[in-house]
Amino acid sequence: MTIFSLTEAELRQRRSLKWQTYDADVLPLWVAEMDSAMLPAVRASLDAALDHGDTGYPFGDDYADAYRASAAARWGLDLAAQQVRRGGDVMNAVLCVLEATTNPGDGIVITTPVYPPFWQVTNGYRRHTVPVALTAEGRLDLDALAAAFAEPDVTAFLLCSPHNPTGTVHTAQELTAVAELCVAHGVQLVVDEIHAWLIDPGTTFVPTLAVPAAQRAVVVTSAGKSWNLAAFKAGLYIAGSEADGAVRRLPPLALQSTGHLGAIAHTAALRHGQDWVDQASAEIAAHKRLLTDLLHALLPGARYRAEPGTYLAWVDCTRLGLEDPYAHFLTAGRVAFSPGRNFSPEHRQWVRINLAASPTMITRAVERMAASLRLAA
Numbered sequence: 001m002t003i004f005s006l007t008e009a010e011l012r013q014r015r016s017l018k019w020q021t022y023d024a025d026v027l028p029l030w031v032a033e034m035d036s037a038m039l040p041a042v043r044a045s046l047d048a049a050l051d052h053g054d055t056g057y058p059f060g061d062d063y064a065d066a067y068r069a070s071a072a073a074r075w076g077l078d079l080a081a082q083q084v085r086r087g088g089d090v091m092n093a094v095l096c097v098l099e100a101t102t103n104p105g106d107g108i109v110i111t112t113p114v115y116p117p118f119w120q121v122t123n124g125y126r127r128h129t130v131p132v133a134l135t136a137e138g139r140l141d142l143d144a145l146a147a148a149f150a151e152p153d154v155t156a157f158l159l160c161s162p163h164n165p166t167g168t169v170h171t172a173q174e175l176t177a178v179a180e181l182c183v184a185h186g187v188q189l190v191v192d193e194i195h196a197w198l199i200d201p202g203t204t205f206v207p208t209l210a211v212p213a214a215q216r217a218v219v220v221t222s223a224g225k226s227w228n229l230a231a232f233k234a235g236l237y238i239a240g241s242e243a244d245g246a247v248r249r250l251p252p253l254a255l256q257s258t259g260h261l262g263a264i265a266h267t268a269a270l271r272h273g274q275d276w277v278d279q280a281s282a283e284i285a286a287h288k289r290l291l292t293d294l295l296h297a298l299l300p301g302a303r304y305r306a307e308p309g310t311y312l313a314w315v316d317c318t319r320l321g322l323e324d325p326y327a328h329f330l331t332a333g334r335v336a337f338s339p340g341r342n343f344s345p346e347h348r349q350w351v352r353i354n355l356a357a358s359p360t361m362i363t364r365a366v367e368r369m370a371a372s373l374r375l376a377a
């Protein structure tokens with residue numbers, strides 16, 4: 001039994017953003033929700049809580065401990081109990097860390113194209129965004145980052161690891177170089193590792209805090225993406241061994257906004273869902289190969305380079321000659337992707353395709369893309 005095997009009719013019962021935003025004849029392969037059934041152990045943990053009317057406030061360190069156990073087993077990362085603390089959702093945690101470690105007027109570096117809320121969280125709170133483009137291969141541009149960090153107003157770097165939307169998995173060398181640059185320039189490193197468990201077989205994810213030079217970093221994460229638990233708000237702050245000061249500056253509320261059911265669901269996923277996420281990752285790797293083959297056969301003008309992280313495909317449609325690929329595929333193809341312009345103003349010709357869908361859905365989506373091009377011709 002595969003994880004991504006729910007039928008379209010089953011999925012259309014969902015009331016979530018992915019399935020409700022567009023008309024019923026549009027195939028939605030956009031926002032980062034997974035078309036997977038719930039991991040049975042998560043369901044059982046929530047059922048037990050609901051059976052007892054256990055809908056109050058969270059207590060204790062179960063969630064943090066479950067993360068520490070997963071990090072140790074999966075990545076050999078040993079974290080002390082006091083390094084891991086509970087928070088609200090991941091973007092809230094990012095905001096709280098940035099507010100605690102930077103001042104109004106400061107510049108915060110992000111590497112673009114990037115998950116759209118990275119722009120909002122650096123730009124909307126009396127700080128400003130300092131975008132630094134990834135290289136054409138989707139890697140961190142160390143020279144450009146060094147130049148940005150040297151700017152006097154820049155005080156923080158918000159890194160996405162693995163990177164959304166490209167799927168880039170940063171290497172230990174890259175993370176070391178970035179961490180050393182941050183230390184040299186007095187820049188606070190903040191890393192969002194929410195996609196860390198979803199990695200193609202054969203590639204190893206390197207957690208930031210496994211890098212000796214990165215011990216001043218603060219990592220934020222949750223089980224929300226890898227086990228499709230966005231409905232259950234919960235997140236974690238993980239302080240490097242030299243970053244306790246940054247976490248101590250967080251406002252107390254930042255550490256108190258975890259939902260009880262969120263902590264229960266994420267804990268169950270981390271404790272009982274390691275095989276599940278490995279199977280999901282293997283299926284997603286196959287979906288990347290499927291997309292590569294389909295694009296090659298049906299839309300040879302589209303450019304896609306599969307990367308090992310997460311379930312998102314970043315596709316360059318420049319050579320298709322469309323004014324607005326996102327709008328074209330939506331209106332003429334009845335298939336919804338995420339528009340590239342939301343990830344950076346320079347990427348209007350790109351779309352992000354969500355591959356946490358069934359092979360049937362992915363195949364139909366590419367067939368619709370191809371059919372829409374024939375209409376446009």
Ligand SMILES: Cc1ncc(COP(=O)(O)O)c(C=O)c1O
Binds near residue numbers: 164194222225
């Ligand atoms: C990189 C990244 N961070 C954070 C989030 C959202 O996490 P949360 O719902 O916990 O704020 C997402 C969702 O797609 C994401 O891709």
